[in-house]
Amino acid sequence: MADARRTLTSIGVDVGTTTTHAIVSRLRVETPPGGAASPKITDREIVHRGTVRETPLLDSETIDVDRVAAFVDRELEATGVTADEIDTGAVIVTGETARRANAEPLVHRLAADSGQFVAAVAGASLEAVLAGRGSGAATRAAEAGGLVANVDVGGGTTNVAIFDGRDSARDRTGPGSDGVAVRETRCLDVGGRLVTFDDRRRVISVSPPARTLVEALELPIARGESPPADALDDLAAAMADRIVDLCAGPPFDDLTRALAIGPLPDESLEFDGVVFSGGVGRLVASPPDDPFAYGDLGGSLAAALADHAVVRSWPVLEPAEDIRATVVGAGTETTTLSGRTVSLEPSTLPLRNVPVAAVPDVSNCSDAALEGRFEAGVSRLLERHDPDEVDAVALSIDDVGPLAYDRLRAVGDALVPALESLSPSLPMVVVTRQNCAKVLGQVLRRRTDRPLLVLDELVVGDGDYLDVGEPMPGGESVPVVVKTLAFGE
Amino acid sequence: MASDSNRTHDADSTGKSGQVDDRRDEALRRIVDRTPTRLGVGRAGPRPTTASLLELRADHGLARDAVHSRVDETLVDDLELVKLRTQVADTDQYLARPDLGRELADESLETLRAECAHAPDVQIIVSDGLSSTAVEANVPELLAVLRDGLADRDIDVGTPVFVEYGRVDVMDAIGEELEADCCVNLVGERPGLRTAESLSAYLVYGPERGLPTAKKSVISNIHDGGLPPVEAGAELVDLVAEMLEREASGIDLRDDDREFTT
Numbered sequence: 201m202a203d204a205r206r207t208l209t210s211i212g213v214d215v216g217t218t219t220t221h222a223i224v225s226r227l228r229v230e231t232p233p234g235g236a237a238s239p240k241i242t243d244r245e246i247v248h249r250g251t252v253r254e255t256p257l258l259d260s261e262t263i264d265v266d267r268v269a270a271f272v273d274r275e276l277e278a279t280g281v282t283a284d285e286i287d288t289g290a291v292i293v294t295g296e297t298a299r300r301a302n303a304e305p306l307v308h309r310l311a312a313d314s315g316q317f318v319a320a321v322a323g324a325s326l327e328a329v330l331a332g333r334g335s336g337a338a339t340r341a342a343e344a345g346g347l348v349a350n351v352d353v354g355g356g357t358t359n360v361a362i363f364d365g366r367d368s369a370r371d372r373t374g375p376g377s378d379g380v381a382v383r384e385t386r387c388l389d390v391g392g393r394l395v396t397f398d399d400r401r402r403v404i405s406v407s408p409p410a411r412t413l414v415e416a417l418e419l420p421i422a423r424g425e426s427p428p429a430d431a432l433d434d435l436a437a438a439m440a441d442r443i444v445d446l447c448a449g450p451p452f453d454d455l456t457r458a459l460a461i462g463p464l465p466d467e468s469l470e471f472d473g474v475v476f477s478g479g480v481g482r483l484v485a486s487p488p489d490d491p492f493a494y495g496d497l498g499g500s501l502a503a504a505l506a507d508h509a510v511v512r513s514w515p516v517l518e519p520a521e522d523i524r525a526t527v528v529g530a531g532t533e534t535t536t537l538s539g540r541t542v543s544l545e546p547s548t549l550p551l552r553n554v555p556v557a558a559v560p561d562v563s564n565c566s567d568a569a570l571e572g573r574f575e576a577g578v579s580r581l582l583e584r585h586d587p588d589e590v591d592a593v594a595l596s597i598d599d600v601g602p603l604a605y606d607r608l609r610a611v612g613d614a615l616v617p618a619l620e621s622l623s624p625s626l627p628m629v630v631v632t633r634q635n636c637a638k639v640l641g642q643v644l645r646r647r648t649d650r651p652l653l654v655l656d657e658l659v660v661g662d663g664d665y666l667d668v669g670e671p672m673p674g675g676e677s678v679p680v681v682v683k684t685l686a687f688g689e
Numbered sequence: 690m691a692s693d694s695n696r697t698h699d700a701d702s703t704g705k706s707g708q709v710d711d712r713r714d715e716a717l718r719r720i721v722d723r724t725p726t727r728l729g730v731g732r733a734g735p736r737p738t739t740a741s742l743l744e745l746r747a748d749h750g751l752a753r754d755a756v757h758s759r760v761d762e763t764l765v766d767d768l769e770l771v772k773l774r775t776q777v778a779d780t781d782q783y784l785a786r787p788d789l790g791r792e793l794a795d796e797s798l799e800t801l802r803a804e805c806a807h808a809p810d811v812q813i814i815v816s817d818g819l820s821s822t823a824v825e826a827n828v829p830e831l832l833a834v835l836r837d838g839l840a841d842r843d844i845d846v847g848t849p850v851f852v853e854y855g856r857v858d859v860m861d862a863i864g865e866e867l868e869a870d871c872c873v874n875l876v877g878e879r880p881g882l883r884t885a886e887s888l889s890a891y892l893v894y895g896p897e898r899g900l901p902t903a904k905k906s907v908i909s910n911i912h913d914g915g916l917p918p919v920e921a922g923a924e925l926v927d928l929v930a931e932m933l934e935r936e937a938s939g940i941d942l943r944d945d946d947r948e949f950t951t
Contacts, residue, residue, distance in 0.1 A: 345719055603917040605833050635916065638923035642838045676927075 206672065208241075208679070209281060210289040211314050212531020213272055214524075215255055215306065217295035217356030218393045218479055218496075220268055221524060222250040222275040223531045224286075229672065239677045244532040248279040252523060260405070261301050265309065272314055286315025288669060288679050290534040293687075294327045294526055295356030295391060296407065304687050317550055317669035319534060323684030324387035324461045328352060328359030330529030335477035336520030338380040341365030346472030347383065348517070349447060352525060353481035353501070355393030356407075357461065358443050360386040362469060383469070387461035388446050390439045392480040392498025395421070395432075401492055402426050409459050410497075413438050416455055432491075436500035444510045447474070474514040476505075482522030484511070537677045539635055539657030548592070548627045548651050549678070551668045553685060556594040556631070557581045558662035563599035567607075570614035578618055580662075587626055592653075594629035596660040603636055612643035619650065627651040629668065631660050655680060725883050748882045755822040755877070755885035756780065759853070764825060768832060770815060770851035771804050773797040773863075777854035790856035791898075793863065801850070801866055809847025811839065811929050812869035812896075816855025820877030823888040827911055827918040828875055831888070834922025835873070842930055857891045857905070864896025871932050872896045873925060878909070886912040890925055894938035904939040906932070 208227040214220065228243040253271055256264035276283060291310040293303045300306075307320035321330075332338055332350030341348035341363035352359045364383040394410035397403060403423050406414060414421050419435055421427040438455075445456045450468055457464065476484045483502030491499035505511050521528045559577040562570070574595065581593045595615075601607050619628060628650060630640065637656035644652055653668065660666060660682050669679040721729040730741040737745070757780050765772055774797050776789040783790055793801065805812075813835070815828055832849070839846050847869065852859050860872035871894045878887040888911040893904060906928065911921040932938050 345715065603913075603919050605830050605919050605922075608919060636920050638927065639834055639917075639919045642834065642841070642923045642926065646837070646841060 208287040208535065209285055209315075210531050210535060211272075211276075211286045211291075211318060212289055212527045212529070212534075213291040213310055213314065214527035214530055215263065215268055215291070215293045215297050215310075216354055216479075216526070217297055217391060218255060218354065218494075218498075219252050219523070220255045220271055221252050221527045222272050223524065223527050224248040224250075224275070224279045224281065225528075225532045227288075227532065227535065229537065239537050239672065241535070241537065246528065246532070248275065249524065250275040250278070250527075255297060257300075263297060263300050263302055263306050265302060265306050268306065269310060269313060272310060276314075283313060283315050286318065288317045288319075288535045288681075289315060290319045290321045290330075290530040290681060290683070292321040292327060292330065292526065292530045294322075294324075295354050296393070297356070298322045298324075298687050304685075317667065317679060319667040319681040319683055320553070320685065321530065321534065321681075321683045323686035324357060324359055325385040325686075326684045327357075327526060328361035328385040328387060329382050330533060331359060331477050331526040332361035332363055332382075332475070332529070333533040334521050334527070334529030335475050335525035337361070337473070337475040337477075337517075338363045338365075339520070340473050340475065340517055342380045344472050347469055348473040348475065349469075349471045350475045350477060350519075350525075351443065351447060351481060352478040353443065353476065353484075353505070354391050354478040354526075355480070355496070355498070356389070356391040358388045358390045358446065358478075360388075360447055362386075362471070384465050385462075386446050386464060388442060388456070389459045389461060390442050390501075392494065392501050393496045394439075395435070395497045397492060397495050399495070400426070410435070410439075412458055413442075413455065432497065432500055433504070436497055436504040439497070439501050440504035440508050440511075443505065444508055447471075448510060472515065473517040475517050475519045477519045477522050477525035479523045482519070484516075485518075534681050534683065535679050536658065536682065537672070538655040538680050539637060539677065548653065549668060549670045551591045551627065551629065551653075551666070553590065554592045554594045554629055554666040554668065555581060555585045555590060556596050556660050556662065556664045556666055557584075558596040558598065558660070560598075560662075562597050562611075563601045565601070567610035567614070570611060571618050574615050574618035575621075578621055582621065584663075587623060590626075592627035592629055592651075593622065594631055594660070594666055596631045596662070596664075598631075598633050598659070600632060600634060600636065600640070603634060603639075605639075608636065608640055608643050611640065612647050616644065616647040619648070624650050627653065629653045629655065629666065631655045631658050631666070633657065633659050658682065727882075745882065751822075751885050752880035752882060755820040755880040756784075758821050760817050760821040760824050760851070764829070765815075765851045768815070768829065768849070768851070770849050771800065772853070773800060773850050773855075774853045775855055775859055780854075783854045787856055790854055791858040791862060793852075793859065793866075797852075798866065801863065805848040805850060805867055806845075807847075808868045808870075810845040810870050810933060812847050812860070812864055812867055812872045813849035814852060814855070814860050814863055814872060814874040815849070816852045816857075816859060816874055816876045818855060818857075818876035819879040820885055820887070822880070822885045823877035823912065824875070826886040826913075827888040827921075831875065831890075831911065831918040831922040831925075834919050835925050838923055838926030839929065842926065844929065844933065858900075860891065860893055861896045861898045861900050864893065865898055869896060870894065871929065871938065873929060884912055884914060887915065888912060888918070888921075890921065892925075892928060892932060892938055894932045894936060894941075902939075904941065906938045906942060 225246045231239040256267040311318045311320040331352035337350035342365040362383040389409035480498045487503035488499045557577040557580045637654040641654040667681040777783045860874040864872040874891045889909040892906040
């Protein structure tokens with residue numbers, strides 16, 4: 201039997217367009233008494249807030265990996281914990297940094313070096329969600345029982361996550377989550393660092409998204425020159441317009457569409473609250489007197505947002521975290537715990553970067569049609585990934601249908617042959633949202649010898665990735681990070 | 690069962706503006722939706738409304754039925770359980786004399802010795818306890834998973850039995866008589882006004898009469914709205930295997946260093 205209570209030490213590292221920071225937190229895990237309850241993370245305490253440092257670059261395309269690693273080491277030293285004592289957490293590359301040539305090896309190296317089970321993470325949409333969980337927007341949505349948008353304005357990108365705290369949304373979240381559903385995310389290539397200046401206010405760089413705006417508005421802004429103040433104000437105002445349009449649309453302006461990362465939604469929403477976070481977002485409440493204080497457009501963009509008529513009409517709420525919202529989200533909100541779990545081959549843990557295919561609509565699928573569904577899921581995995589290059593593959597079944605033994609046996613009868621196209625030594629992870637991991641594990645074990653892990657009470661989407669840690673000491677639950685790995689979006 | 694449809698909000702509530710009313714209604718609805726407990730059901734003067742009073746009495750009737758009705762004989766036969774009975778004569782005596790519900794009737798002791806395998810690894814017992822409804826709703830699915838899972842691990846289940854008017858500790862007497870290594874007793878729980886279908890599984894290693902409750906393990910809240918019966922079956926397989934391996938149950942199975950004083 202597991203202890204009722206334990207603690208995980210968690211690290212969060214955010215390597216952003218402009219700044220890099222790390223935090224260390226303690227996550228309290230409690231198992232409510234009784235047979236039906238699974239352990240949950242009940243409290244998140246930040247024990248060390250690292251210094252906000254400029255992200256070190258070797259050149260415009262390459263992150264200085266060694267110096268970033270040294271930053272993290274220094275923060276661990278300041279906290280008084282060693283990497284061995286870090287149980288979990290996440291390293292995320294955000295904004296324009298995710299597009300640098302060496303972003304992918306960077307996060308994987310930092311994740312491996314920073315602790316026992318630290319996940320490498322990338323992707324604008326996940327970044328938006330983590331920022332909104334870190335800023336407290338998700339909590340605000342739950343408190344208000346409404347829709348709250350977190351607008352994280354950083355150096356390279358603006359990431360909006362919309363949280364739905366209404367009861368009607370609760371079914372869309374996993375039982376292990378805090379019950380706040382992410383309605384959607386909206387991401388844009390607009391940030392304060394898109395134009396940088398030297399100390400004489402001459403333009404050092406104009407990144408491609410800023411160039412799109414400069415050309416569209418025919419503004420006299422070019423490298424090496426000191427642009428007139430009104431041209432910079434016009435550019436900042438245009439950037440603010442794009443951010444407002446991103447939140448308020450559809451319909452969306454063509455320029456917003458040109459700068460959007462990923463798909464844009466087709467329904468406009470009314471927010472019960474809007475939270476600004478991120479390095480630029482935090483300045484919206486009180487823009488700096490000197491717009492050049494940060495050597496970029498951040499100050500001007502914040503001022504343009506603060507003055508925007510539409511922003512003034514929004515119910516703007518105070519963030520709990522501003523510039524550190526994403527790193528706090530990465531450090532405290534990425535790890536969830538599975539339900540009581542069957543591990544048919546515990547030695548295969550931990551598993552990292554396991555690609556997931558979701559098998560849709562299993563719940564109302566007839567027994568006879570199940571095998572075809574599972575085969576389609578496996579083919580999708582094989583289309584997207586070379587099985588020799590992954591630790592394991594995962595199928596997310598979400599809802600198997602009624603939790604009856606006959607149904608579970610039918611699922612087992614269909615699933616095992618569907619896996620035949622995979623190497624028998626490749627570990628297979630099966631994920632469901634229902635509480636049935638042990639019985640499904642028992643059913644599958646009777647039918648196959650392949651290394652197999654069944655995780656329950658988790659919601660995982662198609663194209664996501666999973667990291668699965670070793671079981672909690674004395675417990676039957678495993679830490680899980682559900683994430684994306686999208687570089688160069 | 691308590692349903693949302695008959696809930697009415699307090700008709701007295703009047704706000705200064707419609708917006709305040711809306712927000713208050715929304716807040717109340719969120720509280721009411723979060724629990725099956727009878728909240729926000731309104732009132733008629735100082736008394737409950739007729740609708741909620743009727744609903745309460747209907748739910749109470751279900752709970753009483755669960756206590757007073759007997760488990761369907763054909764179910765016991767279908768599950769191939771040997772039928773036993775405690776020293777209790779009827780429901781009233783069952784409620785009044787817990788001690789009699791822990792000991793088998795003389796003829797049942799003879800049946801037990803004659804028909805049940807001696808010294809199994811685990812003796813499986815199904816007891817009606819305080820809810821025959823819980824037994825009928827959960828045991829068929831649970832038992833099928835439990836039997837298969839134990840067979841997979843080569844754990845010998847002997848001859849499973851059904852005990853009419855059984856209490857939790859009847860497993861001590863049965864286990865002692867059969868010299869079982871351990872016992873699993875699936876008992877219908879005292880019904881509430883929310884569900885009459887909740888089952889618990891009690892377990893003991895080295896059963897003998899008079900063993901204290903602290904030596905027993907439990908997996909509770911087994912029903913469709915709690916721990917699903919199929920998943921409970923698979924959890925029991927793991928717990929039985931752990932008990933047999935560690936030769937312990939109850940607080941002796943705990944890993945933590947909490948101290949218990951008596």
